[in-house]
Amino acid sequence: MASSSQTTHTQTDKNIWGVITASSVGTLIEWYDFYIFGSLAAMGIIGKQFFPGDNPTAAFLSSLATFAAGFIVRPFGALFFGRLGDLIGRKYTFLVTLLLMGGSTFFIGLIPSYASWGAAAPALVLLLRLLQGLALGGEYGGAATYVAEHAGSNKRGYFTAYIQTTATLGLLMSIGVIILTQLVLRDDKSVNPNAAFEEWGWRIPFLVSIFLIVVSVIIRMKMHESPMFKKVKAEGKTSKNPLKESFANKANLKMVLLSLFGATAGQGVVWYTGQYYALSFMNKTCGIDSAQANEIIMIAIVFVTPFFLVFGALSDRIGRKYIMMAGLLAAMLAYRPIYQKMFDISDLKQKDELVDQTKTTTQAELVKGKKDSLVTTKITKAFEDGTTATLITKVTKFEDTTKKPKEEKSKAVKLSGNDKMMMTFLIFIQIFFVTMVYGPIAAFLVEIFPTKIRYTSMSLPYHIGNGIFGGLTPYIVTRVIEATKTTENPSGDILAGLWYPIGIAALTFIIGMIYLPSRTDKDVMD
Amino acid sequence: MDAIKKILGVVWLVLAPTLVILMIRQFIIEIPDLEKAIADGKKPASEMQSTYIFWIITITIFVPIATGLGLFGYYALQNEYKQIATSSAEL
Numbered sequence: 001m002a003s004s005s006q007t008t009h010t011q012t013d014k015n016i017w018g019v020i021t022a023s024s025v026g027t028l029i030e031w032y033d034f035y036i037f038g039s040l041a042a043m044g045i046i047g048k049q050f051f052p053g054d055n056p057t058a059a060f061l062s063s064l065a066t067f068a069a070g071f072i073v074r075p076f077g078a079l080f081f082g083r084l085g086d087l088i089g090r091k092y093t094f095l096v097t098l099l100l101m102g103g104s105t106f107f108i109g110l111i112p113s114y115a116s117w118g119a120a121a122p123a124l125v126l127l128l129r130l131l132q133g134l135a136l137g138g139e140y141g142g143a144a145t146y147v148a149e150h151a152g153s154n155k156r157g158y159f160t161a162y163i164q165t166t167a168t169l170g171l172l173m174s175i176g177v178i179i180l181t182q183l184v185l186r187d188d189k190s191v192n193p194n195a196a197f198e199e200w201g202w203r204i205p206f207l208v209s210i211f212l213i214v215v216s217v218i219i220r221m222k223m224h225e226s227p228m229f230k231k232v233k234a235e236g237k238t239s240k241n242p243l244k245e246s247f248a249n250k251a252n253l254k255m256v257l258l259s260l261f262g263a264t265a266g267q268g269v270v271w272y273t274g275q276y277y278a279l280s281f282m283n284k285t286c287g288i289d290s291a292q293a294n295e296i297i298m299i300a301i302v303f304v305t306p307f308f309l310v311f312g313a314l315s316d317r318i319g320r321k322y323i324m325m326a327g328l329l330a331a332m333l334a335y336r337p338i339y340q341k342m343f344d345i346s347d348l349k350q351k352d353e354l355v356d357q358t359k360t361t362t363q364a365e366l367v368k369g370k371k372d373s374l375v376t377t378k379i380t381k382a383f384e385d386g387t388t389a390t391l392i393t394k395v396t397k398f399e400d401t402t403k404k405p406k407e408e409k410s411k412a413v414k415l416s417g418n419d420k421m422m423m424t425f426l427i428f429i430q431i432f433f434v435t436m437v438y439g440p441i442a443a444f445l446v447e448i449f450p451t452k453i454r455y456t457s458m459s460l461p462y463h464i465g466n467g468i469f470g471g472l473t474p475y476i477v478t479r480v481i482e483a484t485k486t487t488e489n490p491s492g493d494i495l496a497g498l499w500y501p502i503g504i505a506a507l508t509f510i511i512g513m514i515y516l517p518s519r520t521d522k523d524v525m526d
Numbered sequence: 527m528d529a530i531k532k533i534l535g536v537v538w539l540v541l542a543p544t545l546v547i548l549m550i551r552q553f554i555i556e557i558p559d560l561e562k563a564i565a566d567g568k569k570p571a572s573e574m575q576s577t578y579i580f581w582i583i584t585i586t587i588f589v590p591i592a593t594g595l596g597l598f599g600y601y602a603l604q605n606e607y608k609q610i611a612t613s614s615a616e617l
Contacts, residue, residue, distance in 0.1 A: 072587060254606055257598040261538075468587055479580050483556070487568065511538075514531060515602070517610040 019150045020162045022223045023143040026098050026216040027163060029209070030139045031170020032177075033105040034070065034132055036205045039174050042280045042474070043290045045202050049113045050122040070133040071471025077137020078459030079243065085142050085455035086242035089233070090149075090226045093455070094142040098220065101135035102213030104128040109206025137467070141459030148446035149228040154316055160442035161312025165305055167438070168431065171275055172301045175294045177205045182291060191363050191376050192392070194290075228451045242456040246449075255448050256461050262516045263444065264465025266328045266508025267437040269501035272470040273335065273477075274430035275301075277501075280474050281339065282423070285494050286346035287411035289390075296420070300427040307432060311439030320444040321518045325509055327436025332505040334433070335498050338426050343494060345419045348381075348389055357382040371399040386416030469504055476500045528608050538599025542592040549588065553581040 040046045077097075085093035108128050114121045144163050151159040181204045185196040192198070232238055239245050247253050275297070282293035311323050344350060359380045367374050379391045389411065396406040415423055441462075449457040477497030485492035560577055563569040601607060 072583070250606075253597075254601050255610075257594055257601070258607065258610075261595060261598055464591065468591065472584075472587075475580075476584070510534075511598075514527070514534060515607050515610075 016147075016150050016159060019223070020147055020159060022219050023147050024162050024166050026094065026220050027139055027143040028166040028170050028173065029212045029216045030098065030101045030136055031167045032173045032212065033101050033170075033209050034136050035171045035174040036105065036178070036209075037070065037108065037129065037132070038276060039171070039178055039279070039294075040202055040205075042276070042283055043178075044283075045198055046125075048198065049202070050111075050125050052114050070129045070136075071467040073130050073133035074137035074463040074467030074471070075460055077134035078141060078463040079137075079456065080134065081138020082141055082456035082459040083242045085138070085145070086239050086453055089229055090142050090146045090455065091220070091223055094139055094146070095217065095220050097135040097138040097142070098213060098216055101132055101139070102209055102216075104131040104135065105206050105209040106213075109203040109209075133467070137459065137463050141455050141462060144442040145446060145454050145458065146226050148443060149226040149451070155313075156446070157315035157320065157440050157443040158309060158313040160446065161309045161439050163442055164312065164438050165308045167271070168275065168301055168305055168308070168434070172298055172305075174205065175298055177208060178202075179291060179294050179298070181205060191361070191378055232451050237452055239452040242453045245453045246457040246460070252449070252453065252457060256457060258511075258515055259445060259448060259458070260461035260464055262508060262512040263324060263441060264461045265469040266465075266505040266512070267324065267441055268465040268467070268470025269473050269504045270328065270331045270437050270470075271434050271466065272473040273331070273498075273501040274427075274434045277474045277477055278342075278427050278430055280478075281342060282346075284478075286343060287389075287413050288346055288423075289412040289414045292414055292420075296424045296427055299424050300431055304428050304431040304435060307435035308439040311435050312443070315440035315443060319518050320440040320447075321512065321516050323440050324437045324444070325512050327433045328505045328509040328512070330436070331430070331433040332502045332509065334429065335502055336495055338430060339495055339498060342423060342426050345422055346413050346415060348383070348387075348413065351387055352384040354382045354384060367396065373397045385419060387419060388414045388416075390414075473501055528605065531602055531607055532605055535599045535602030535604075538595055538602060540599075542596035542599065545595075546585070546589055546592045549581075549585055553585065556581070 037046065081093050081097055084096075105128075108125060111117070111121055111124050111128075140163075143166075144160055147163055148156055148160050181201050182194055182197045185201040186193050187196065229238075245252065247256065279293060279297050282288040282296065283290055288296075315323050360377065362375065362377045364373060364375045366372070373396070375395045375397070377393045377395075381389045381391070383389070392410045392412075394408045396408075398405070445458040445462060446454065477500055480497040480500060481492045481494060483492075484496045556577060560569065560574060564571050564574060
């Protein structure tokens with residue numbers, strides 16, 4: 001008997017690892033596809049290519065609006081594909097989402113810039129971005145449900161935590177591919193070493209996606225349908241109308257609302273503040289060199305990712321609720337001191353400059369295909385603590401002398417030694433909070449809803465929480481900071497925007513602590 | 527704890543429309559200020575478009591979410607969260 005039981009156990013473990021691998025690889029690639037756009041938007045490249053404007057902030061906001069559009073449609077994708085997943089099954093539904101995501105990503109890489117195609121270019125980008133959002137809305141709930149329905153109740157948090165790592169690893173992968181492409185195309189002799197990447201190299205990460213999708217589709221084609229869904233289907237108990245059963249049934253709607261306001265809303269803002277806004281803050285507010293900012297995020301992610309599994313496994317022992325709530329509380333208390341420290345360590349005014357090492361170079365050229373002239377002035381400064389800064393001013397003088405010359409300024413600060421380590425640590429802490437709130441949440445959502453409407457019911461609060469509350473974080477935070485800018489204080493209050501994630505996290509914390517049960521239904525067989 | 531759940535239900539019920547009203551109020555305040563700043567040359571004209579986009583997106587998205595928060599408050603006030611379902615059979 002012991003031998004038979006051991007064999008069955010080994011087979012089950014073997015099956016679950018196959019299920020986790022097949023689900024995670026596909027979900028990881030979907031996140032990668034989704035985040036390439038956001039990472040390039042945070043670096044200002046999407047804005048320059050598709051949303052030109054005299055005001056760089058307007059271009060940045062426009063690109064974030066497109067970024068946000070990708071998030072806003074996620075709940076609709078959750079409803080559409082969730083319904084499909086509850087009607088025809090998990091396996092085929094997330095094969096469709098994978099193909100939709102891969103196709104959209106590939107085509108974004110092919111769209112000519114605004115300079116070549118005019119308004120058609122950003123319109124097409126927006127359309128493809130919306131398709132990406134729809135696909136992502138259908139993917140995650142399916143993958144989490146699929147893994148959870150294969151896992152035993154004592155390891156559900158641990159096994160689904162592998163799916164939870166994919167969003168962060170997808171971000172890591174997108175940044176990694178961007179850095180690699182930048183390194184390959186870098187020309188240190190040029191005034192702007194990243195000129196080739198900014199001109200055309202940014203398309204490569206989008207185009208690479210097609211190969212990843214082919215591999216993932218092959219893996220997923222070999223997967224079997226979830227045993228619980230097969231059982232429900234064989235018994236003729238599948239839902240006739242998952243949307244109606246999920247949201248018109250008061251008992252279920254109550255749980256959908258509780259999941260949203262007591263868990264996923266706060267989780268969404270913590271995720272996007274810790275990873276996405278942190279990158280945007282380093283690039284835009286601190287002026288850190290984009291390659292170094294990406295490197296810092298990557299190092300922090302590598303070290304913190306195992307904690308998704310730690311907190312997923314811990315939630316199997318002590319419950320999901322208190323781990324998630326502790327993560328929310330820590331985030332809302334720590335954000336303002338963390339971001340103040342991030343700003344201080346990159347603030348050149350607080351550093352001692354080595355004046356004798358300052359170098360200035362000026363280059364004048366004609367703008368390609370026009371008679372306008374472009375004068376680029378590059379000032380390189382060094383500081384006592386090893387920090388270097390490159391300040392670039394580009395002045396375009398137009399052929400039409402009645403037009404006012406256009407001036408663009410950019411700054412690239414490179415931290416060294418302790419400051420770089422401290423910045424990495426500050427990002428690490430923020431993503432550590434993410435692992436606390438995000439690690440156990442898939443198991444938590446799966447356990448709240450029944451099999452026949454699980455895909456639909458759990459996908460909606462997840463994607464409203466992540467897509468809307470979370471995805472709009474960089475957009476809202478930037479907007480709030482803009483609103484604080486005055487003539488007397490042109491930089492505005494750089495920390496004012498943090499009240500948005502802090503407020504949402506506080507609301508979720510209060511609702512979660514008071515209304516969420518500490519124990520949810522461990523039986524997901526019904 | 528049940529009493530706190532019910533009392534806070536009123537808070538969520540009041541908070542939901544308050545948030546929507548505050549958003550609309552901020553939108554109404556911001557536009558004339560911005561028009562003046564653009565007329566004075568303190569801000570570029572493109573700022574008007576981004577401001578409209580921001581507020582239209584934000585209000586459109588958050589009105590249904592605020593309605594959900596209000597409904598959550600209403601259920602809490604009705605003591606619907608006194609006993610949370612611990613099995614799917616109860617749903």
